[in-house]
Amino acid sequence: MSKLQGKVAFVTGAARGQGRAEALAFAREGADLILTDLCASPTATDYPAPTPDDLAETVALVEKLDRRVVHAIADVRDLSALEALVSDGVSQLGRLDVVVANAGIVTWGRFWEMSPQRWQDMIDINLTGVFNTMRAAVPAMIEANNGGSIIATSSVAGIKSLPGQSHYSAAKAGVVGLVKSAALELAPYRIRVNSVHPWGVRTPMGEMGAEAQKVFADNPSYANAMGQVLFDPPISEPEDIAAGVLFLASDDSRTMTGAQLTLDHGATKI
Numbered sequence: 441m442s443k444l445q446g447k448v449a450f451v452t453g454a455a456r457g458q459g460r461a462e463a464l465a466f467a468r469e470g471a472d473l474i475l476t477d478l479c480a481s482p483t484a485t486d487y488p489a490p491t492p493d494d495l496a497e498t499v500a501l502v503e504k505l506d507r508r509v510v511h512a513i514a515d516v517r518d519l520s521a522l523e524a525l526v527s528d529g530v531s532q533l534g535r536l537d538v539v540v541a542n543a544g545i546v547t548w549g550r551f552w553e554m555s556p557q558r559w560q561d562m563i564d565i566n567l568t569g570v571f572n573t574m575r576a577a578v579p580a581m582i583e584a585n586n587g588g589s590i591i592a593t594s595s596v597a598g599i600k601s602l603p604g605q606s607h608y609s610a611a612k613a614g615v616v617g618l619v620k621s622a623a624l625e626l627a628p629y630r631i632r633v634n635s636v637h638p639w640g641v642r643t644p645m646g647e648m649g650a651e652a653q654k655v656f657a658d659n660p661s662y663a664n665a666m667g668q669v670l671f672d673p674p675i676s677e678p679e680d681i682a683a684g685v686l687f688l689a690s691d692d693s694r695t696m697t698g699a700q701l702t703l704d705h706g707a708t709k710i
Contacts, residue, residue, distance in 0.1 A: 443690040445470030448533045450526060452476050452516055452573050453543030455490035457643035458593065458685075460498045461678035462540055464505070465686045471538065472508040474529030475499065476522070478515050478543070483561035485547055486651040487644040508533060516543045516569030522576035536580045538689045539590040541573040541615075548651045550659075551606035559607045566611035571618060574633075578626065587630030591688045592619050593681075594635040599700060599708045603662040604655040616700060623698035632697040634688045639668065639704040640675045647675070669706025676703065 449466045453459035455477035463473050475498060481489035492513060502509045510529040514521040530536050544566045547558060570592050581588045597605055598612030616635055623633040640646055656662055684703045687693050702708050 442468075442470035443686065443692070444538070447537035448472045448474065448529070448535050449538035449540065449689065450474040450529065450536060450573075450577055451540040451542055452522075452569070453593075454498050454511075455479055455494035456498070457490075457645060458638070458641060458678045458681045459540070459542045460494075460501070461682035462542060462685050463498055463502055465679070465682040466538065466689065467502045467505040467507040469686065469690070470507075472533045473502055473510070474525060474533065474536070475502075475509060475511040476514045476516075476525055476543075479513050482515065482517070482565055483545060483547070483558070485545055485645075486649040487647075516541075516572055517564050519572045519576060522572055526576045526580055530580050535584050535586060536577060537586060537588045539573065539577045539581075539588070540685055540689070541570040541590070541592040543569055543573070544593060544645075546605075546608055546645055548604045548655045550604060550655070554607065562607040562611050563614075566608065567614040567618070570615050574618075574622060578631070581631055582626075582629050585629075588632070589689045589693075590619075590622065590626075590631060590633045591685050592633070592635045594619075594637050594700070596637055596639050596702070596704045596707045598635065598637055599702070600667075603659065603665050604652070619700075620698045627697060632688075632693070634693070634696055634699045634701060636681060636684050636688070637700055637702045637704055637708065638676055638681050639707045641681060642675050642677050667707050667710025668704075669709060671705070676705070 454475040601609035
């Protein structure tokens with residue numbers, strides 16, 4: 441029996457990278473999918489945004505695995521859009537069992553030099569976007585009375601704050617607080633809530649771009665605050681993170697809730 445046979449999973453940020461890898465891991469294990477991505481840059485970043493073609497490719501790859509897909513372009517800052525997608529997905533696919541709040545961005549800069557808008561965009565997308573994803577999905581999960589699993593993508597920065605990323609660290613630490621409270625509130629409904637904490641991942645967002653390189657070049661002491669124990673491989677692949685997310689989505693982790701799964705080459709240990 442496949443680990444997610446007969447179940448339905450909702451994944452945000454699914455156009456490429458970790459979201460695509462997670463969607464495909466779920467599909468291989470028998471799940472049908474509800475997928476979304478903004479497919480555009482929600483704010484100024486130094487890496488290219490995913491496109492509608494990227495999301496269409498994810499959908500096609502899932503369909504090649506003979507799984508059903510409901511998908512839409514949506515912004516995780518837009519609760520109404522997420523609610524409409526979840527409603528459509530549950531109507532077509534019959535249920536909702538797994539939620540992966542994966543969508544997010546990264547930008548860099550010292551906190552006193554960044555614009556208020558840069559701070560606000562980070563909080564709105566990386567923290568409120570997780571709240572909106574969960575808020576849109578949980579009522580359908582409770583009504584179905586099938587239990588389930590919610591996984592939020594945090595970061596090493598959600599456990600160990602990083603220099604040049606005060607806004608990102610604050611948002612990702614906020615995700616941990618949200619996950620822990622949600623785990624307590626949803627336990628009576630047999631819905632587990634956990635977070636994953638990657639380090640560097642080989643995606644357009646996850647690799648160090650020009651903005652990050654400048655921050656570290658201008659502030660050499662920041663390198664002392666970083667840490668990585670395992671260097672083989674030197675960087676995670678999206679599939680490495682998807683494997684951890686699949687574990688949390690399945691009954692393999694049935695006794696885990698409110699936990700922080702560190703997929704970080706040991707970076708939170710230094």
